[in-house]
Structure formats: structure tokens, C-alpha cells
Amino acid sequence: MREIFEAELKQLGADLVTMSEQVETAIRNAGTALLTGDVPLAESVIVADAAIDAIERDLDERCVLMIAQQAPVATDLRVVVSALRMSATLERMGDLARHVAEVARGRYPRSAVPQALSGTFSEMHESATRVAGRTTELLATHSLDMAQSIERDDDQLDRLHEDTFTALLGGNWNGTPQETVDVTLLGRYYERFGDHAVSIARRVTFLVTGDFKDEVIRVR
Numbered sequence: 001m002r003e004i005f006e007a008e009l010k011q012l013g014a015d016l017v018t019m020s021e022q023v024e025t026a027i028r029n030a031g032t033a034l035l036t037g038d039v040p041l042a043e044s045v046i047v048a049d050a051a052i053d054a055i056e057r058d059l060d061e062r063c064v065l066m067i068a069q070q071a072p073v074a075t076d077l078r079v080v081v082s083a084l085r086m087s088a089t090l091e092r093m094g095d096l097a098r099h100v101a102e103v104a105r106g107r108y109p110r111s112a113v114p115q116a117l118s119g120t121f122s123e124m125h126e127s128a129t130r131v132a133g134r135t136t137e138l139l140a141t142h143s144l145d146m147a148q149s150i151e152r153d154d155d156q157l158d159r160l161h162e163d164t165f166t167a168l169l170g171g172n173w174n175g176t177p178q179e180t181v182d183v184t185l186l187g188r189y190y191e192r193f194g195d196h197a198v199s200i201a202r203r204v205t206f207l208v209t210g211d212f213k214d215e216v217i218r219v220r
Helices: 002-036 038-068 074-105 117-143 142-167 177-211
Strands: none
Touching: 002 038, 002 074, 002 117, 038 074, 074 117, 074 177, 117 142, 117 177, 142 177
16 A cells, blocks of 8 residues: 555656646746737747646646545645645746736737837746746756746836836836736736746745745735
């Protein structure tokens, strides 16, 4: 029985990596669609989000069954509960990628990103794509160095998010009401994406060390 349970725990980890890989693809494609106006690419992100949701549902059902049937304790319980929470976090990251893609599709044939902020959103795209890749690597390796790198990436996304507010409120903004709404929402989507990645980084740190460096970020 113990061997079966250990195999189930290992599969949970593998499924989280698979889920993260799909989120990584989603945020990369969503950002590319946003910056280039590629509607088919945006639509592919929207459709693919259902697969991420399906992995979360399956993983969560198995976690609940493992708790009910195996009554794990100590480290084993920590692994199962962390898997439950990280799958929910990854699902929300997938939703954020979908939101970015929906904005890109909804503004076609115009760009949702005003020319004045194209550089800022290009940097956001690069930072979010990098943090997504590092999240996948973190889940595969449980590297504490990678966890720290994700926190630094999130700091960069926070700074870029602040840049969007500076542009909107600095007195020189002449965008339309729709552009103002789009910039506000898109900046928030990318900032939250980074926050979710940090939440996963701190969960993995907890799995490895048994301690939280700081309180785990709770984002919705």
C-alpha cells in the first residue's frame, strides 16, 4: 500500500508540472497575441484554458480521495494539501492568461495596448513568460534558488505595473476611456500573475524546509 501511495504522490507532482507547462504556454501566447494582434493565437489560449481547468479538477479529486483513503500525516499530508492549493493557483494563472487573450481578441483590429505603453507591456510579457518558465522548473526541481528568482521576477512585474499607473495619472495621458480601462486591467492581470507565482514559490519553499519565509500570498 505504501508503494502505491508514494506512486500517487509522485504523480501529483508530475501533474502539477504538466499543468504549469500549459500555463506557461498560455501566458506566452496571450502576450504575443496582445502585442501583435494575432486573433487566432488569442483564441487558441481561450480554448486551451479548458484543459488547464480539467487537470485541476482531476488533480483535486485525487487529492481528496488520498486524504480520505490514506489519512496522510506529517510530510505526506503537507504534500497533498500543498498540491491542492498549488493546482488552484495554477488554474487562476491560466485564467489570467485567458483574460489577456480575451482583451487582445476583443480589440481587434486595433491594438489593446496604446503605442505609448508598448514598451512597458513588452517588458511585462517578457517578465511574465520568464516567471512562468521558472515556476515550471521550480515544480519539477523544488530548487530554492529558483523560488528566490521568482520573487525577483515578481518585483519587476510590480514595478512595471506601477509604471502603467504613472502613465495613466501623470497628466499627459490622452487615451480613450476604453484604452484607459484596458491598460488598467491588463496591468493588473500581469501583476496578479506574478503574485500567484510567488505563492507557489513560497509553498514549495515550505515543502522543502517546513517553514514559510513570509506569510504565503493569498490572491484571488
